[in-house]
Amino acid sequence: MNTNLNTESLLELIADKTRELLRAERCSLFLLDKEKQLLWSKVAHGMGGKKFNLTLDKGLAGYVATTGKVVNVRDAYANPRFNPELDKKTDFRTRTVLCLPMKNHLGEVIGVFQVLNKRGGLFTPPDRNLLQIFSSQAAAAIENSQLYENLKESFDSFVWTLAATIDARDPMTAGHSRRVTEYSLAIAKQLGIGKEKLELLKYASILHDLGKIGVQEAVLTKPGRLSKQEYKHIQTHAALTRKILERANFQRHLKEIPQVASSHHERVDGEGYPENLKGEDIPYLSRIMAIADVFDAITSRRHYRDAMPIKQALSLIKEGTGTHFDPVCVEGFMKIPLNKLIKIIKSDVVSHFKEEDLKLLSNYKTSQFLEMLKKENSSLSAEQRKAITGFNRYYNRQIEKQINNKEKGGKMGKFA
């Protein structure tokens, strides 16, 4: 429902019905990529669902796309423009071809629509009329789909921009919302959560700290420990996230964003906030976010402390099982492959990871890594020791760079 799959199936429907009504053996629909000067197959009978592209300099489709003309070919192999390559590949023999340009509402060619091999004869002028109709419908469907994709991209980039902006009020937490989103999605993937819920989780994670807009900077960026009152003030951000998001009117499958986003500080033992929800009363997706949020906080440097050593950080998550965190969600977190984990932790700092390091780390899940960290060095295999060293090389470097960057950047430095 929330994707544009409708368009795909609409185009397939159009192609199938065109083939049926025109009594053709095959029908195909190509989209023109003007920049790359290619035609991309969108629907193509007889290709087993495989997508492929054609250059514009040869073949009837290329000719039609370039000139905007219609061609009705009675004997393909007698036509010098016909390109027999596809026939060879698919063990097919093209006899007749009716090929039309697809045009958008401005009259620009956006693709090509064609039928092959009319059963029992040649393609007629009425066939051409009918193909023209279906071609117009396909073109309109494609334009609508592109409008939707553009708008979706606008929306997404705007939501990300907003989150980054709010994070940047405190340079110490820049990148926090993005990393929390990536951890949340990585956990959800391990838990096998479906597509629509993933989208909900994505937006809820990006926006979980939106309410910080209402927290005073003096408190937000205070270098020392917070007083009880200051801590209470910061806690208001969770409820505020909800109140703000409730004013927006999200699509049906995203309606729960306000509740999911604002419950990321709830704890399964009921000691969290803002509503002291307990166990399964906390939205499942928020229980995932709780881990992501804490893990990012402790593996990043904050005003009042350095980033935690990784062993301590992972132990803290593990020890929170059943009190702070949902056991199933912790299990999901612990299944994240180590290469994935390190890439998220340092996404803001390290621009290039060595392929061999990532490959080595991909052999370990987070839980195995924690076990390794707890053992004596002497009881580990050489490969295990190598993995720990590899991980820490990135992990520790990040901390140094973070400190440097942040002291250079200063308040809102990213924008200055």
Place this chain on the structure above:
Amino acid sequence: MNTNLNTESLLELIADKTRELLRAERCSLFLLDKEKQLLWSKVAHGMGGKKFNLTLDKGLAGYVATTGKVVNVRDAYANPRFNPELDKKTDFRTRTVLCLPMKNHLGEVIGVFQVLNKRGGLFTPPDRNLLQIFSSQAAAAIENSQLYENLKESFDSFVWTLAATIDARDPMTAGHSRRVTEYSLAIAKQLGIGKEKLELLKYASILHDLGKIGVQEAVLTKPGRLSKQEYKHIQTHAALTRKILERANFQRHLKEIPQVASSHHERVDGEGYPENLKGEDIPYLSRIMAIADVFDAITSRRHYRDAMPIKQALSLIKEGTGTHFDPVCVEGFMKIPLNKLIKIIKSDVVSHFKEEDLKLLSNYKTSQFLEMLKKENSSLSAEQRKAITGFNRYYNRQIEKQINNKEKGGKMGKFA
């Protein structure tokens, strides 16, 4: 391009071609409104473009929508379900009817598709197949269109929410972005600005103060006059608005949002900020926003002063012509009808305007009002005096209520 007009024309195309291919006299397409239990006409031949609705309890279309069945009627007037009302209204005689349910991808009925009066005979099973195809295509197009509308609504509500949230950091300026947007659009309307530019202006206005997220609260909400340094700090918000918005990836026709939004403090004499642009180097839409922004600021109460009397506020805009403001844009502002102006000024405060007051005020443009205010009372007609009194009754009431509300609400009070 930026609207869903494509869908409308796609549906018309489908209806036209269906009529042609099925050799029918009329084709019509209805959408089902489940809540209201009505069928709305979306395309209907022979109705002169007029839209209308049908109840579900009578007529063949109602029967099809309710049961999901297909009907092929050979003699309409012999069929007890046929409703001859529309025939009477449009001077038409229905003979044969082929009527199908339109279903979405979940198989739910979302409308009805029908053809009337096959030329030279009865509707056949092949006709039914063809109608089924076109009906599926129409249904998919409608679903896509609804997806787009939902997403658009999400996006819009999210942008509004964000702006309201940023305004609310300082309760004194709550509602500012919304009012600036309304003034800007009202001016643009007087200047005859086209649809796509209006949309650009709308978003740029909503978001013009986004950069205030980077301004310190202590300065933003300071009760007294600002020091030179504090004033400079506040001015950074314009450039920051641009930097933040540049990170988002807006649709093509909205690409200029960052520049338009961030230039609302430029002055035509080049004394504005952030770039000291002069005259026509300032985007046209920003020159409109400059008036909207100043007018809202001076007609609202601020930390360091009360709202200005309306005569003084309008004079200030007028006197800024050619130095602060673009003369053409001031002219546009001065053409706003007085009823429109007062409604925007007090949209946050007054929930009900007397119709007779609005009617009286609609007789005057803003420029005429300013002329009246400058005259001696004795030289005005009775109606003119009545208009001034009427305007001020709302205008002054607003000021009082604003003060009360804001003192009650306090910081972020709207969310507390």
